[in-house]
Amino acid sequence: MAQLLGFTILSFFITGILLIPFIDFLYKIKFRRQNQVTTDFLNNRAHIFDKFNAWKVGTPFGGGVLIIFVVTILTIWAYGMFSIEIGGWDFFVIFFTFLGFGLLGLYDDIKKLVNLKKTAFFGLRLRHKFAIQIVLALIIATALYFKLGYSFVFIRGIGLTSMGFLFIPFAAFVIVSFANAFNITDGLDGLAPGLFLICLLAFLSISTTAVDPALGIFIAFLAGSVAAFLYFNIYKARIWLGDVGSLSLGASLAVIGLLNGRIIALAVIGGVFILEVGSSLIQLLGKRFLGRKIFPVAPFHLYLLKRGWNEPKIVMRAWLLGFMFAILGLYIAFIR
Numbered sequence: 001m002a003q004l005l006g007f008t009i010l011s012f013f014i015t016g017i018l019l020i021p022f023i024d025f026l027y028k029i030k031f032r033r034q035n036q037v038t039t040d041f042l043n044n045r046a047h048i049f050d051k052f053n054a055w056k057v058g059t060p061f062g063g064g065v066l067i068i069f070v071v072t073i074l075t076i077w078a079y080g081m082f083s084i085e086i087g088g089w090d091f092f093v094i095f096f097t098f099l100g101f102g103l104l105g106l107y108d109d110i111k112k113l114v115n116l117k118k119t120a121f122f123g124l125r126l127r128h129k130f131a132i133q134i135v136l137a138l139i140i141a142t143a144l145y146f147k148l149g150y151s152f153v154f155i156r157g158i159g160l161t162s163m164g165f166l167f168i169p170f171a172a173f174v175i176v177s178f179a180n181a182f183n184i185t186d187g188l189d190g191l192a193p194g195l196f197l198i199c200l201l202a203f204l205s206i207s208t209t210a211v212d213p214a215l216g217i218f219i220a221f222l223a224g225s226v227a228a229f230l231y232f233n234i235y236k237a238r239i240w241l242g243d244v245g246s247l248s249l250g251a252s253l254a255v256i257g258l259l260n261g262r263i264i265a266l267a268v269i270g271g272v273f274i275l276e277v278g279s280s281l282i283q284l285l286g287k288r289f290l291g292r293k294i295f296p297v298a299p300f301h302l303y304l305l306k307r308g309w310n311e312p313k314i315v316m317r318a319w320l321l322g323f324m325f326a327i328l329g330l331y332i333a334f335i336r
Contacts, residue, residue, distance in 0.1 A: 001208050004220040007078060011224030015070050019063075019232055023239050026060035031113070059237060062109060064245020067225045068102045074221045084214050089147040093140055093255060094218055100136045101179055101251040104129070105243030133176045137251070141171035144258060154261045174263065175254040178270065181277035182250025184299050186241055190234035191301060191315045193241065195272050195322040196249055197226050202269045202326040203256050206333055215259050222252070235312045262333050269329030272322045276300055 026032060072095065079086050108124045144150040144167070151167045152160045163170060186192035200223040207216040226249070232238045241249070250273075257266030267274060276299045283298035297306050304314045 004204065004208065004216050007074070007217060007220040008224035008227075011070060011074055011221040012228045013224075014074070015066065015225040015228035016231065018066060018070065019228060019239070022063075022066045023060060023232070026062055026239070031062050031109075032058055032060035056237075059240060061240035061242035062106075062244055063229050063233065063239045064102060064105065064241045064243075064248055067222075067229055067241075067245060068098060068248060070225050071218070071221045072098070075218050078217045078221070079214065082213060082217070084217075088214075089143055090214050090259070093143050093148065093259070094215070094252075096143075097136075097140055097175070097251050097255045098248055100139075101133070102244050102248035104132055104136065105245065105247035108243040108247075130176070133179060133247075133251075134172065137172035137175040137179075138168065140175060140255065141168045144168075144171055150258065150261070152261065153263045160261070171258055174258065174266070175251050177277065178254035178266075178273065179247045179250040181270070181273040182253065183243065183246040184280050185273055185276040185301070186246040187299070188235075188301055188305075188311050188315055189237040190230060191318055192246060192249075192273075193226055193230045193233050194315065194319045195270075196253065197223060197230060198319065198322045198326050199253055199269050200226065200256075202330055203253075203260065203262075205330065206260050206262060206265070207256075212259070215256065219256060222249075235315065265329045265333040268332055269326050271325035271329075272318055279303070 075095075076086060078084075079091070085091065108129065111124055145165070150171070151164055152162045154160055182192055182196065185195065200219055204216065204219045204223060207219055229239070229241070233240065253270060253273075254266070257263060257270075260266075279295060279298045279300040282294050286292060286294035295303050297303050301314055301318070305311070
């Protein structure tokens with residue numbers, strides 16, 4: 001555990017040193033919001049967010065690129081130091097998720113800049129984005145099932161429950177769900193990265209008890225890097241993750257839960273993410289089947305913003321709720 005904490009400190013230190021010149025670089029290449037155009041998860045304009053956050057125009061995004069770079073380099077270095085097989089399937093699952101969803105998000109971020117004045121559509125079309133996510137998730141789930149032998153979920157009081165071949169679509173659903181849940185939640189300064197950091201620290205404690213050095217090392221470096229990023233992302237943010245970060249981190253959180261075999265704990269520890277994506281799903285179903293909105297606006301953090309809550313208040317209370325969800329999830333994971 002001491003080594004993992006040392007890795008977290010190292011990652012925090014390196015990411016913190018690189019962030020300021022990286023932010024300057026993003027300004028130089030104009031990789032920043034050009035005008036106030038915010039969309040929800042269905043690519044509909046989020047006018048409420050634009051109304052209260054017009055000052056965010058010009059803030060650079062793409063912080064996920066630096067996190068992915070630092071964590072990848074440091075993890076490969078540590079794997080070599082501890083003689084962990086870099087060509088193994090566990091390595092493939094972790095980094096195919098981390099890099100694959102990151103590249104998809106980066107492509108979406110670039111399209112938002114390139115097509116900003118050429119078309120009314122903002123970034124990738126929803127169906128295209130979902131299709132690519134599903135393909136990536138199915139590849140990861142197939143590797144988990146056929147190469148690593150994962151076909152079970154752990155339910156406290158019952159034990160390991162085998163799902164057989166159904167594990168593949170189930171795992172793919174979990175990965176896609178958390179990737180989009182993180183993306184939906186990443187709408188206020190510091191909200192999603194702070195919640196993600198709480199989830200990571202919870203899973204770091206689970207991974208150490210599971211004696212999984214490869215996964216523990218990855219989580220430790222990721223936690224340190226995200227913590228350093230969060231310093232510059234809290235209100236008022238100097239940099240945002242972008243889709244490159246939100247899709248990568250969300251999918252990685254799901255895979256961390258799957259590799260630990262703690263699906264129930266994952267759902268509880270990531271409870272605020274579930275709340276956010278759930279509110280958006282309810283809104284979608286209301287429009288689709290009832291022909292009307294269930295909420296004035298979704299996801300939930302935008303509803304609170306509309307109710308008059310200021311941004312730091314929403315974020316701080318969401319972090320507190322996320323902390324309590326993490327404690328409950330750890331209780332479920334460790335109770336005998």
